[in-house]
Amino acid sequence: MAEREPLELxxxxxxxxxxxxxxxxxxxxxxxxxxxxxxxxxxxxxxxxSILLDLLDELSEQAGGAVLRRWVRASGxxxxxxxxxxxxxxxxxxxALADLAARGFVLRRPGE
Numbered sequence: 001m002a003e004r005e006p007l008e009l010x011x012x013x014x015x016x017x018x019x020x021x022x023x024x025x026x027x028x029x030x031x032x033x034x035x036x037x038x039x040x041x042x043x044x045x046x047x048x049x050s051i052l053l054d055l056l057d058e059l060s061e062q063a064g065g066a067v068l069r070r071w072v073r074a075s076g077x078x079x080x081x082x083x084x085x086x087x088x089x090x091x092x093x094x095x096a097l098a099d100l101a102a103r104g105f106v107l108r109r110p111g112e
Contacts (some may be wrong), residue, residue: 012053013043019056020082021069030085048090055097063100071100 017027028038031046043049060068072081076096084093 010041010043012049013038016049016052016056019053019060019065019068020072020085022072022082026082026086030088032088048088051090052085052093055094059097059101063104076100 013027013031016022016030017024022030024035024038028035030052031038031043031048033043033046037043056068063071072085074080076099078084078092078096078099081093081096084090084096
């Protein structure tokens with residue numbers, strides 16, 4: 001019997017995971033899909049995937065992937081961007097991205 005190759009994520013889903021340093025579980029939450037849908041490549045029709053990648057592409061060129069991966073888990077004025085995505089509050093995430101683009105990644109001490 002021939003050995004089956006493991007299922008792989010779609011290229012775009014893998015790119016989103018890489019850009020934001022998300023786990024497969026987090027990506028499932030953001031896209032509101034189950035793990036089987038994620039692994040079977042049934043994500044290409046998800047409009048959120050295209051929109052998020054479009055929003056992130058230009059910023060990733062300016063800021064770099066490492067900054068985005070750190071930023072998405074940092075608390076900002078509106079909360080943690082990853083939590084916004086997991087709540088599927090894409091408008092708040094877009095606002096947070098606009099703030100990042102305008103101000104840059106600002107680190108603050110707690111209480112500042």
